[in-house]
Each structure stands twice: as structure tokens, then as C-alpha cells.
Amino acid sequence: MITSFLAFSQKHHTIKGQLLQHSDSSPVFNAHIYFDKTAIGTTTNEDGLFAFHFLENEKQSNIHISCIGYKIDSIPISEFQNKPLTIFIEEDKLFLSEVVVSPSDPNDILEKAIENLGQNYPKEKISKTIYYKESVKQNGKPIRLLEVVATIVSDGFSDSRQNPKKYELFIDQKRPDFNYDSTFEGGNGIGVLHGLLWTEAYLNKRKLRKYNVSFDGKSFFRNHEVYKISISKPNSLGTTSMYITVDEFAIVAISQSFVNPSRKKPDSKQQFQFLAFDLYVDFIQMKDGYWYIHTIDDIRESISQDGAITKIIRSIRTTSVGEIQDLNKKNRIKMNTDLYKYPTEYDPEFWNHYNAPLETQEELKAKQEFSE
Template sequence: MKFKTFIYLLFLLLSFSGISQTFSGIVLDAKTKIPIESAAIYFDNTTIGTTTDSEGKFSILYTDANQSGLVISYLGYQTETILDYRQKNNITVYLKQTNNVLDEVIVYADDGLTRRQKLRLFRKQFLGFSSFAKSCKILNEKDLILRYNRKKRQLTASAFSPIIIENKSLQYVVFFDIKQFEINFNYVEEINNVFEIKSVNFSGKSFYKNFDNFKENKAKRNREKAYKGSVLEFMRALYNEALEAKGYQIFSKRFKVNPWDYFKIQQISNTSSKRVLLDKPVNILYDKNYQTKIEFLEPAILIDEYGNYSDVTKVMFSGYLGNQRVGDLLPLDYGLQD
């Protein structure tokens, strides 16, 4: 596929070393002040989470290196994210109920595409095209709000609640809270189901949970396969200046080049993070078959040893890495438990 894809995910700086600290709180209904039981509490895009008890209380461990937002979510309520939990503790979180009346009316509006057509497009561009993606199933499609704008030739998606994806290959249940999802088309023939895609943009918060009947050998094998050639592995290799050792070759104008003539790495004083500069786009070849173009929309990004980088909205992948979707992704604490 030749179209460009932006994947904007909130990335996590996570370390399993150092002193763990506990963050505690209570979750209440903003209007009634009644405790909310079983609200989801998790660090974005990881496997680290918990739920509130019958009194709305929770506690969760984190380390000094953790830079991810703490997400508080419950069906029928607006999601809250806490960024400054280091400066707070034993806080009270008031969740506001959502009003979905308007969306319930709009969702069935005649916009030129049937819901079946929109679901087919959404599934493919949200889950992906790989064997991992093909093993995925969305368990609550009824919660999806899909809208097509004929004038803009654009399909957008939102949802009343986090989308629940069952990934049989990777043995994860993924809870994905959509912040943005849009497909922009160059050309559309609605009747003949012809859709020429220009770009896909999506972002959101996610939490990963192992299957209840977790098959360890299958999961380990497939997760290792998904990790190889992923954005996460590439960023970790970039930090460690080990691109070629991990099988990544860099090309400029069809010529293989020394990666470090293009990627400039600078250690940031008193931190484990590095500043990475790239002044012009280059191409990445992985495993002699998979090609990607990478471009920084700003002169530099910050990256840490775990492969987390910012500002993620300023890094554009097209090609192989740009085509990776939710069905291919691993949590950002993958491989760090050991």
C-alpha cells in the first residue's frame, strides 16, 4: 500500500527497576458523589492496571521512571487522565456521565454508505492486514459510531465505550478508547465498493490483558514475531545505536548509507533519555523485504531506552511500519518484565 499512515499513541516511559511507589484514590460520580465500583484504572498502553473496589477505592504501583498518564475509565462516563500523580496521592476523582443522545440519532443517518460498508472499512484499517490482525475480533461493534462525509470523502469513528479487541494470535484482550479515527479517500464509488485510500489517522488510549485461558507458548512465539520489525523495536534499536545489528538498513536516494550520518544521537544530561535529530526523510529496509519511509516533522525527538519517544505526532511512517495497526501492536512494557 502506498498511502501514508499516522499512528498517534501516547507512549510510556516504564522501568521495572528502582523504587516502586503507590498511587491511591477514590472514584465518585460527579453528580451524586456515589462511589463507582469496577472503574478501570491503568497506565496507558500497558498491561499495568487495576479496578476500583466496592467503595470506589484503588491503589496502583509506579516507578520514578513512569511518564505515562494514568487513565480512569468507566462505561457511561467521561474518561479522565491524571498526569501529575507524583505530586498527588489519595485523591478523589469525579467522573462525569456522558450524554450520548445526539450520537444515537446521528449514527443511523443516511450518509451514502451502509453500516456494513463502514464496518468493513473500519475493521480493516483499524485492525490491520497481517495474520495477527486477521485473528482479531471486535467484541462490541454495536458501540461504534461510524460516519461518512461525502463532501470530504472521509470516514470517522468514535464509540460510546472502549473498543474490546480479542487478539487470538497474540493472546491479548485489548481495550482501546478511541480518541480519533479517520480514513481519508482519494476516490470513492459507493455502489461498487471502490475505495481508494489517501491516509489513515488514529489515536487513543489502550490497556492490554492476557487471555483468561492464556496459551504461553503460542503467545511467546507470536509476540516475538510481532516485535521483530515493529516501531517499538526500531525505536529501542535507534536509542542503542544498534539498527544494523537488529536488521535495519538505512537508505537515502536508493543508496545504502551509514545510519549515523543521518540520525544524530545526543545524550541529555542527568537523564537516560537521548535527543535524536533527522533533518531529511530516509528509507528503512528490514529483513530485505519490508520498506518504510521515516520523516520527522520537527528537527528532533526525545527517546528513552525502552523505545518511548515524543512528540509521537511529529514522526511519520509510511510503508511497512506505517501499515501496522492495532492488531499488530504490543504493550509498551513488552519484554521488560524479565
């Protein structure tokens, strides 16, 4: 099973860098930086910056860089040489299969993925440690920031039930946060966290069969050859892409996007309307052969009646998966808990070595002002 990099018995090292697009030098957000043996690491922030912590015995390893839509890259840690490294990655031009693809093929691929849900995803109850971040900006100014590390114990998947709603959640650590607007109607931290943990939207037989399906080609995802399947509804402003492994027909990544071209303010009957959103989920394959949810990202931009633009970024990262253990019942969280007010232990040493995404300069400034 995979384990987190937190181990105080060994010396920690840190490498830093920035990830940019090769075509225009713009920052690449939410790219995964990880060791290939675990696929657990960190991600780039909105400026493409990252810091990656590792142990002494990993100094000779390579780090891998993976982001949907870009070519996978591998870099020896030694190349960083105690200074930040700027890395350029290229877009992934999906290559079409040499075999002529008939119109029915993409539907066959999706059907096989649906048929194999029960054998590709864990059935037994599992325990996962997760990192959760919620960042809210209004008109470009940060107004809320929340970062927690939690343990979740949940049911697995089966052929008939793809939505493990039965779970328990325990908060282990909370980083210093800020909340300039407690009246903001965007959840109280925990409500959103519970919602993101539901997986029905990603693996559900009934929903998957209601879309138009097309084949976009093949690519690679963490050393697996994958089909890229596009799914859409007629007259919809949203698009969905699924990445399905060629060998096991496992759904290993899903991305959804929506853009509202009008950008008009909502009328008096509604408080806000969405301008755009991006939803992303990917999975990681463990030694037992099953695929586990690894990352969930939910990025939304909306406009209110007064014209204020709000951007919300909510992210979950799996940092370890293991067997069920005795958990501190005092840390068990209920749905009505407000995590911005919830008192938890803060251990600076823990966070200094934890592979959380770097905070942006705006977030650091807002956190300092809020604490003062």
C-alpha cells in the first residue's frame, strides 16, 4: 500500500520548481509531481510553482510530472542542485489508433468500462488519509482559505452500488486559515468536503448511458495506455472527457468543463449564476490491483446580482490508503460542523514536511493580515 512521506526518523530534503507550458510559458496549474513507485506527491499551484519534500533514501530517484492534456515528463532529483528549476512541458497530441474506428467502438469501450466497475474498484471498506483545500476569491481578493488533513473510512464499490455513501470522517490536522466573510454561501467547509467525497457523479451506470459518446484517440496516463472518450449531451455547454485503460477498461481520469458565454448577471430570482466550472477526478492503482480515487478538483467561477465575480477552488488529494485502524472518536466530524471554527491540533513540523500544494502570494498575504 502507499504511505505518506511524513517520517521524522529520516532527514528531509526539498526541491522547488515552476512548471510552464512550452508553447507560451504560461503556468501549468494542478500538475502532479510524484515518485513513480507511489504516485503520491504534490501539485502545482495557480502560478505553476511547487515544493516537493522527500527523504534521504530517495535522493537518487526520479520525479514524474503528469497533467491531463500534457506529455508525461521524468526528471532526476539531482538536476535541481539546491536551486529552483523551471520546467517546460508540451501539450499531448493524442494519437489516433491505427485500426479504423467505427462509430460503435467508443460506445463499446464505455460499455466495457461500465461492466468492469466491480472488478476494477475496491469492494471492501477502506481507510484513506486525505488533504483538503478550499480557496475562495471575490473579484480577485482571497476571502477564505481552509486546509485540513483528514481520515475517511468508506465502503467500496460493487456492480450494483457505485456510490459509497456510508463513511466516517476524522479531522487530524488543520492549518491556520482565514475567513473574511462568514456569511458567504458556499458551504461551511465540511459540507463541501462531504459532497466532494461522494463518487456517484464519476462512476454511475445509469448516468453514463445517457450521453453521446465519441472517440478522440489514445494517450498515456501514469504509464498506462488509455483511450480518450468524449461524452456530451445535445445542446449542452459542458463537455466531459474520460480516460479508460486499454488493458483493463478501467476509468482512470475524468474531466468536465462548462462555460457560460453570456456572462450576464443573474436576475432577481437567483443569487448567482455560473460563468464556468472545471471538475476533475483521477484514480491511482494500488498493489492489490484496484483503482482508488486519488484526486478530486472542483473549480467554479460565478457572478452575483451585484456583479461580483467569485472563484472557488476545492481540492482533495489522497496521501495514504491502508487497512482500518482504531481512530480517535473525538475527531469524528458531523455534517453541520464548521471547519473554520473547529479546533484541531496544529503541528508546524508536520506541515513543514507535508507535500501540500504551495500557497500563492495572495493567500499568504491574506493569512498574515487576518491573523494580525
